[in-house]
Amino acid sequence: MISSPESAGGNMQDAAVRVGDPMAEKSRPLMMSGIQPTGALMIGNYVGALKHWVELQATHESFFLLADLHAITVPQDPTDLQRRSLEFVALFLACGVDAERGTIFLQSHVPAHTQLLWVLNCVVPMGELQRMTQFKDKVGRNAANIHVGLFDYPVLMAADILLYGADLVPVGDDQKQHMEFTRHVARKFNGLYGEVFKIPEAYTPRTGTRLMGLQTPSVKMSKSDRNADNYVALLDPSEVVSRKIKTAVTDSGSEIRCDAAKPGISNLITLYATVSGEDVEAIHNRYIGKGYAEFKKNLAELIIDFLGPIQKRYSSIAADPVMLVEVLQRGARNARERSEDTLSRVYRAVGFIPDEGDHRRHSGKRWLSNERQAYIPVPVTPRALHQRRSIMETKETKDVTAAAAAETDAEVECMTDCCGCCCCDTEEECSMEE
Numbered sequence: 001m002i003s004s005p006e007s008a009g010g011n012m013q014d015a016a017v018r019v020g021d022p023m024a025e026k027s028r029p030l031m032m033s034g035i036q037p038t039g040a041l042m043i044g045n046y047v048g049a050l051k052h053w054v055e056l057q058a059t060h061e062s063f064f065l066l067a068d069l070h071a072i073t074v075p076q077d078p079t080d081l082q083r084r085s086l087e088f089v090a091l092f093l094a095c096g097v098d099a100e101r102g103t104i105f106l107q108s109h110v111p112a113h114t115q116l117l118w119v120l121n122c123v124v125p126m127g128e129l130q131r132m133t134q135f136k137d138k139v140g141r142n143a144a145n146i147h148v149g150l151f152d153y154p155v156l157m158a159a160d161i162l163l164y165g166a167d168l169v170p171v172g173d174d175q176k177q178h179m180e181f182t183r184h185v186a187r188k189f190n191g192l193y194g195e196v197f198k199i200p201e202a203y204t205p206r207t208g209t210r211l212m213g214l215q216t217p218s219v220k221m222s223k224s225d226r227n228a229d230n231y232v233a234l235l236d237p238s239e240v241v242s243r244k245i246k247t248a249v250t251d252s253g254s255e256i257r258c259d260a261a262k263p264g265i266s267n268l269i270t271l272y273a274t275v276s277g278e279d280v281e282a283i284h285n286r287y288i289g290k291g292y293a294e295f296k297k298n299l300a301e302l303i304i305d306f307l308g309p310i311q312k313r314y315s316s317i318a319a320d321p322v323m324l325v326e327v328l329q330r331g332a333r334n335a336r337e338r339s340e341d342t343l344s345r346v347y348r349a350v351g352f353i354p355d356e357g358d359h360r361r362h363s364g365k366r367w368l369s370n371e372r373q374a375y376i377p378v379p380v381t382p383r384a385l386h387q388r389r390s391i392m393e394t395k396e397t398k399d400v401t402a403a404a405a406a407e408t409d410a411e412v413e414c415m416t417d418c419c420g421c422c423c424c425d426t427e428e429e430c431s432m433e434e
């Protein structure tokens with residue numbers, strides 16, 4: 001059975017007991033995932049993502065992202081976006097996400113996401129982004145309104161994940177390609193600059209990772225669908241749930257059985273299986289000889305029973321917006337601390353000079369002038385470059401053994417290929433470029 005709101009209540013109450021030592025938290029594997037605050041949070045988001053967030057938070061250090069930067073890749077009404085962001089936080093909590101144990105935060109509160117985005121942008125070829133299915137779909141639907149944000153969407157998602165060193169990323173089936181892309185970007189960056197990023201795994205259990213629309217079972221159920229009858233929202237009242245399930249598209253025939261040729265009933269069986277926790281085979285057996293009407297009635301009741309306690313909890317949580325804002329503020333502090341650490345390793349790896357704040361973060365103290373000196377490269381003025389070259393030329397003429405001459409050649413070549421800055425004048429670093 002999927003986790004009940006009673007267990008959600010338990011999570012909140014004994015959170016303080018279980019939070020424990022922050023160092024112990026950090027030694028657990030880490031899960032990171034996100035949802036865009038767009039449309040109406042619905043049952044597909046629950047079975048594809050939220051359900052696993054709630055389960056994995058028991059064993060994983062957890063970062064739960066509200067991807068509001070991603071949300072504006074489609075125009076949003078500003079007041080609506082603010083309202084919906086808080087509504088989603090309240091729903092996360094009502095579903096059992098534990099704000100004491102994990103970190104719930106807004107993407108826009110953590111600048112490192114867009115800072116890493118830029119660095120990754122400089123590693124990702126345009127062609128790879130053009131091949132992304134979601135991008136191609138959106139171009140197909142609205143070619144006139146394609147902007148850079150939509151194109152760059154997967155790179156921001158990669159930044160979200162890589163910043164936290166996630167081991168696991170629970171997502172629905174539709175995000176699998178973005179996950180593969182994230183792994184690819186991480187490997188590519190590591191290949192260029194050294195092992196900075198952990199390679200994350202997508203967590204997509206077998207059932208329920210792709211619920212389809214109730215009216216159009218050929219298309220994925222989506223919280224932003226203009227036709228609200230295509231999904232069951234977590235906040236839909238009972239009578240609305242009953243109507244949506246009753247009018248859901250089924251197929252010709254009357255057998256209650258999953259079959260590629262019967263996408264409507266197959267989708268409803270998947271929904272039944274994920275909400276009840278039952279095997280598809282057990283559902284098939286129970287409904288042998290029974291009709292669609294009875295099956296749909298039972299499914300509607302099942303969903304209503306499941307949503308009722310979530311909705312009850314939601315009403316009391318949403319009545320306290322100050323608490324919700326505090327959850328986000330605390331989350332932002334945690335997320336900033338963790339993400340700045342990764343960003344600073346990325347910045348060092350690509351050759352940016354650390355700033356005062358970065359130094360303090362790593363050593364916990366102010367920069368002393370001799371320490372600062374260590375970071376300050378000798379400026380490479382044309383004169384300095386000329387001097388360096390002539391030193392090497394002199395060295396070349398003086399070297400007598402063939403081995404030494406070969407070594408010097410390699411060095412000269414290396415200097416020529418490099419940008420000439422003082423950071424890449426070692427053979428070791430230059431060989432990374434090959």
Ligand code: TYM
Nearest residue numbers: 033034035036044045048049067160171172209210211221
């Ligand atoms: P979003 O907001 O579209 O969806 C949130 C989560 O719900 C899953 N999902 C579904 N699962 C099963 N059946 C469905 N019909 C269904 N529809 C949606 C999604 O797969 C997703 O897991 N790009 C992400 C948000 C994001 C993110 C991240 C996710 C931003 N940064 C970092 C993970 C890690 C998105 O648009 O999700």
